[in-house]
Amino acid sequence: MESERIEIPYEDCNNQGRIFSLANRLGHDMNTYARRYMKSKFVAQGKDFDYSYYQIASPSYSLDLVDEAELHEEGARTDGISNDEAYWIGFFYKYFALSLSLTNEQAWEKIPFDRMRAFYAEYGAASKETAGEEMAKILRKEMTAGKPHVVILATGGTIAGSAPSAASVIGYRAGVLNVDEMLAAVPELADVADVRGETICAIDSKDMTDEIWLRLTACVNELLASDDADGVVIAHGTDTLEETAYFLQLTVKSDRPVVLTGAMRPATALSADGPMNLLDAARVAVSKEAAGKGVLVVMNGEIHSAREVTKTRTLGVDAFGSPVLGCLGTVDAGVPVFYRTPSRRHTTQSEFTAASLPRVDILYGHAGDDGALADACVRAGAKGIVYAGMGNGSIPADVEKALINAAKEGVAVVRASRGMGGTAVSAEPSYDAAGFIASDTLSPQKARVLLRLALAKTNDVKELRRIFQEY
Numbered sequence: 001m002e003s004e005r006i007e008i009p010y011e012d013c014n015n016q017g018r019i020f021s022l023a024n025r026l027g028h029d030m031n032t033y034a035r036r037y038m039k040s041k042f043v044a045q046g047k048d049f050d051y052s053y054y055q056i057a058s059p060s061y062s063l064d065l066v067d068e069a070e071l072h073e074e075g076a077r078t079d080g081i082s083n084d085e086a087y088w089i090g091f092f093y094k095y096f097a098l099s100l101s102l103t104n105e106q107a108w109e110k111i112p113f114d115r116m117r118a119f120y121a122e123y124g125a126a127s128k129e130t131a132g133e134e135m136a137k138i139l140r141k142e143m144t145a146g147k148p149h150v151v152i153l154a155t156g157g158t159i160a161g162s163a164p165s166a167a168s169v170i171g172y173r174a175g176v177l178n179v180d181e182m183l184a185a186v187p188e189l190a191d192v193a194d195v196r197g198e199t200i201c202a203i204d205s206k207d208m209t210d211e212i213w214l215r216l217t218a219c220v221n222e223l224l225a226s227d228d229a230d231g232v233v234i235a236h237g238t239d240t241l242e243e244t245a246y247f248l249q250l251t252v253k254s255d256r257p258v259v260l261t262g263a264m265r266p267a268t269a270l271s272a273d274g275p276m277n278l279l280d281a282a283r284v285a286v287s288k289e290a291a292g293k294g295v296l297v298v299m300n301g302e303i304h305s306a307r308e309v310t311k312t313r314t315l316g317v318d319a320f321g322s323p324v325l326g327c328l329g330t331v332d333a334g335v336p337v338f339y340r341t342p343s344r345r346h347t348t349q350s351e352f353t354a355a356s357l358p359r360v361d362i363l364y365g366h367a368g369d370d371g372a373l374a375d376a377c378v379r380a381g382a383k384g385i386v387y388a389g390m391g392n393g394s395i396p397a398d399v400e401k402a403l404i405n406a407a408k409e410g411v412a413v414v415r416a417s418r419g420m421g422g423t424a425v426s427a428e429p430s431y432d433a434a435g436f437i438a439s440d441t442l443s444p445q446k447a448r449v450l451l452r453l454a455l456a457k458t459n460d461v462k463e464l465r466r467i468f469q470e471y
């Protein structure tokens with residue numbers, strides 16, 4: 001079966017440039033020419049030219065077939081272009097394909113060979129290494145004229161994960177792919193926006209730190225205050241994605257869209273979900289309706305508010321939900337549609353700035369809890385404790401005693417619920433008298449984010465209660 005997909009290995013710049021130049025001279029597109037060239041090599045070796053085999057075996061097999069010397073001889077005979085020029089033209093095509101997130105074929109279609117030669121003549125001779133960058137800027141500007149600018153910030157996670165086999169969805173390494181590789185896997189991004197990538201970190205998100213949060217929020221604020229980004233997408237591991245999203249919801253000072261996304265299957269998996277999630281996230285990031293709605297999370301075709309969303313499943317691509325209030329909208333068939341708007345304060349209405357954050361611990365309530373860990377938190381220097389209590393934030397009697405003592409020592413105590421859905425509201429008069437604060441619909445991990453930012457400003461219980469009612 002004849003395949004239309006021909007891989008010219010990026011490493012093979014010299015030959016690639018030569019194939020480009022020869023194809024152009026002979027009036028063929030690169031694919032047709034490369035196929036013809038490969039076929040002649042197969043035939044010369046007495047083999048049948050089997051396109052399906054070629055497709056599977058390339059690029060390494062096709063590299064073996066290219067006889068560089070012969071290719072250059074043929075090149076010199078046919079087009080009179082020097083090897084040096086052929087090499088740099090190949091290099092520039094490679095550079096453009098990578099930096100503009102294009103496939104080889106798209107780079108070839110978008111940049112005619114004669115134009116590339118003209119670029120080489122104008123910039124190439126002086127400083128070839130930096131000429132690629134200069135040309136990419138010019139071409140990016142042309143190709144994306146009138147399109148919104150989206151910056152994709154990579155932080156690691158499964159979306160950038162690599163597994164030993166396409167069937168593996170566990171036991172992989174998170175954060176292996178670099179941001180350019182992630183973008184190159186989704187060339188359709190270029191139809192949505194002028195997209196470029198930056199790397200913040202490359203971690204498994206269980207290892208998220210305050211330092212990275214502060215750097216991330218500073219980067220997002222800087223990008224959105226400039227003309228460089230109409231929206232920002234953050235590719236993140238799913239395990240702490242909801243906490244980062246809520247931290248940004250409270251510390252980003254812009255109405256422009258900030259969208260987090262991730263993946264449940266590594267990039268190397270069959271039916272990887274990352275590429276579609278990334279594309280949907282970019283679609284939301286350029287959507288006018290997304291502006292002013294706070295930080296959003298886009299996963300599996302759903303749009304969630306950073307305040308409500310949580311990871312509800314450990315495996316499976318439908319891993320995110322907003323159990324109490326539901327999602328804000330959907331990205332069905334590539335079109336973002338919003339059905340409601342978050343009403344709590346966020347982003348430009350937030351009073352918080354990212355600063356050094358005090359220690360706040362979370363305790364998970366259980367039958368027979370004796371309060372020993374609450375005492376341990378105080379000894380460890382916690383300025384706040386979030387108790388993930390039973391039902392409506394109920395606290396066993398022994399733990400209540402320990403938390404009352406903690407509150408007397410100036411530690412802020414927030415009652416949340418270990419239940420997935422519902423609200424922790426004011427319950428026992430003794431809780432109110434002790435100065436405990438109800439988390440409202442915030443999960444324990446979100447309540448911790450809010451309490452840390454709040455405690456950086458005040459430890460007045462009345463103020464803290466106001467904050468938990470307003471955010």
Ligand code: SIN
Nearest residue numbers: 157158205237238239
């Ligand atoms: C991570 O959170 O970094 C690993 C898990 C994931 O992204 O799904």
